[in-house]
Amino acid sequence: MPFLIDRLRRGLAEAGKPRLSGDHGFAQGVVASERAVPAAVLVPVIQRPAPTLLLTQRTAHLRSHPGQVAFPGGRVDRDDLDVVAAALREAEEEVGLARGLVDVIGLSDPYLTGTGYAVTPVVGLVPSDVRLLPNREEVADLFEVPLDFALDPANHVLREAEWQGRQRQFYVITWQDRTIWGATAGMLVNLAARL
Known part of the structure; x- marks a missing residue:
């Protein structure tokens, strides 16, 4: 565990160009970064002997990204001090992860989504014995993926589909019966590139 x-x-501390700057690299007509809504997600790394990533399955009735696999997170509110505060607040609201239990180790590359958000991934370590209480209005399920699996480029599959009348490419990471795709997979591709 300590090695990974x-x-x-080290990877988060180094400056570098992200492999993917966002969905606009895959499709035309995406909101420009200067008009995008600031957002943040927590990339929670559970400190197990073999570290895992905590992910959520969003509820099917949500207006934005219903049923998708995602990191806990959302838009940066006016009351948030910064993107770290926003990510920690959202994680507390969505999965009951107390802010004081997260050891923030760095920020990954901002990611511009096709839905108009500029998302900053905040990477944080979480104790293995943490007790979580998902908000059932937003989170249908919680699950963990081995960190080494999620960051292995061999598991990052590039696919193509039509979206809003145009062909779009996106990454997919499949873990057991879960499909991680879109912005969440893109953020993992960027994080892997930093290693």
Whole structure:
């Protein structure tokens, strides 16, 4: 565990160009970054002997990204001090993860979504014995994916589909019966590139 976490810390500390700057790299007509809504997600790394990533399955009735796999997160509110505060607040609201239990180790590359958000991934370590209480209005399920699996480029599959009348490419990471795709997969591709 310490080796992968140390690599993650070093990778986040180094400046570098992201592999993917966002969905606009895959499709035309995406909102420009200067008009995008600031948002943040927490990339929670559970400190197990083999570290895992905590992910959520969003409820099917949500207006935005219903049923998708995602990191806890959302838009940066006016009361949030910064993107870190926003990510920690959203994680507390969505999955009951107390802010004080997260050891923030760095920020990954901002990611511009096709839906008009500029998302900053905040990577944080979470104790293995953490007790979570998902908000059932937003979160249908919680699950963990081995960190080494999620960051292995061999598991990052590029696919193509039509979206809003145009062909679009996106990454997919499949873990057991779960499909991680779109912005969440793109953020993982960027994080992997930092290692």
